[in-house]
Amino acid sequence: MAIAIPSPSPSPSAPMEFIFLGTGTSSSVPHVDCLTRPRDDPNPCRTCLSTLTPEGKKNIRRNTSGVVRTKAKDGSDVTIVIDAGKTFQAAAVEWFPQYGLRKIDALLITHPHADAMNGLDDLRGWTLGGSIQSYIDVYVSDHTFKEVQRSFPYLVSKEYASGGGDVPEFVWHIIEDKVPFEINDTGIFVTGFSVHHGRIFSPVPSPAFMFTPEGTGTTTTPSEPLEQALDLLSVNGSAQKKNDDIIHPYLCFGFKIQDEIVYLSDVSHIPEDAWAIIHNKKGREGRPLPLCILDCLHLSPHTSHFGLHESITAARQISATRTYLTGFSHKLSHDEYVKITEVVGGATVDESSLTDMEKQGLELIETGGEAFWVRPAHDGLRVILDEGVPRDDTYT
Structure with missing residues (x-):
């Protein structure tokens, strides 16, 4: 397993593109329950039904997923994918040919939920038989790596493969919170920083159904009662009672890429120590952050x-030149978000x-503050950054 080596001084940024592969929440849009409702339903889901036209x-x-395309220090193209969830294959089939994308130089995973990592197996389409490339570099936190290892052991060690043994080829890089890392030797630097993405509902470790080929691995019985496990939770070798007053946040990575893009796709709270990274203007000579991609599920908080x-x-506090909202449910349509953000x-x-x-x-937004640019993203939207100035083909 490779370990990312940080560098304190990122190289100057080349022109960049950000392409939205997906802008929906875990269930994606449209919903099958909305599309199959009786035609006389008094409250049809207009957002989901509109997708049929x-x-x-x-x-x-x-x-939610995206692609950053830029230039390495030697002038070669570099393609960085952020997250490969349940719908990654369908998104890649549609948008990779349209935008001339092919090789993936790096895959960044924000967190180990299904909508961020369950498409990892689809990456065999890139590496099987060297069809596009021999392997893909994947950058994850230690926690995410362990969850991949638990959920998809064959993606980490081929000895766990079955059937024909056709699995994708990865080189795993463990990255640390708030420590910049370089994408191979490209001169492109990324900083992952932790934000809250909800909470952990149980401090009990996930069951580790991890057998070695010799059968010497350990397992956890899945039927063990949760309450019993909580009451007998062992910390540092000593059992203690659960404390219902303690809420443990579930952590997810946001990413800052080349000091030009801040990506926050899954966030319920931005901790104080993350703001220092978001607001750091090193390498931008004091100019604003050009591009922010920011979570917005629907009207009400979740x-x-x-x-x-x-x-x-948060967008007002981040104060990027352009902020694009992403991660939507089906409760509001794209056009409704456009009207509100205008x-x-x-x-x-x-x-x-x-x-x-x-x-x-x-009624929910503060209209008294200074106006700023924010719009809803949509699948397939491409934002071009040229000398720190963002533009796209959807919004003038």
């Missing part, structure tokens, strides 16, 4: 995601033309 294409939202108010408040940017609207959801959204 060309006009609703921007409401098709696969698991245990593990920002709601609209939290997203707008008001954040200083636009005026005719209240009589607003939908109920737009009215609710506008």
Whole structure:
């Protein structure tokens, strides 16, 4: 296993692109329950139903994921993928050919939830038989690596493979919180920093169904009662009672890439120590952060995601030149988010033309502050950064 070596001084940034492979939450959009409701249902889901028409294409939202494409210090192209969740294969089939993407130079995983890592097996399409490349470098926290090892042991050690033994080839890099690392020898630097993504509901370790080929591995009985396990939880060798008053946050990586992009796809709270990284202007000569990608599940806050108010408040504090919201559920359509965020940017609207959801959204945002640029992302949106100036083909 390779260990990432940090460097204190990132090289100057080349022109960059960010392509949204997915902008939806774990369940993605549309929902099958919405598409199969009786036609006389009094409350149809207009967002999901719109995906059946060309006009609703921007409401098709696969698991949150993105691609950064830039240049290495030797001038060669570098492609960095962030997260490979349950819908990664479908997203890659659609967007990789459209944007001329092929080789993956690095895969960054934010956290070990299904919508961030369950597409890892699909990467065999890149490495099987060297079809595109011989292996993919994957950058993860130690916790994420252990969860991959537990969930998909054959992705870490081929000796656990079965059937025909056709598995993807990875080189695993363990990265540390707030420690910059270089993508191979490209001169491209990334810093992962921990944010809260909800909470841990049980301090009991996950069952480790990890057998060695000789059968000497240990297992945890899956049927052990949770309450009993909590009451007898052992810490540092001594049993102690659970403490219901202690809430342990579930940590997820945000990423800062080349001091040009901050990526926060799964966040319910930004800890104080993360702000120092977000606001660090080293290498930008004092200019604002060009691009921020920020979580926004729906209007109301959620245990593990920002709601609209939290997203707008954080975006105002981050103060990037452009902020794109991502990670949406199906409760609001793309056009409704556009209308709300246009008001954040200083636009005026005719209240009589607003939908109920737009009215609710506008009630949640603080319109008294200084206007700034924020818009909803959509699958397939490409943002180009040239000398720190972002632009795209959807918003003028």
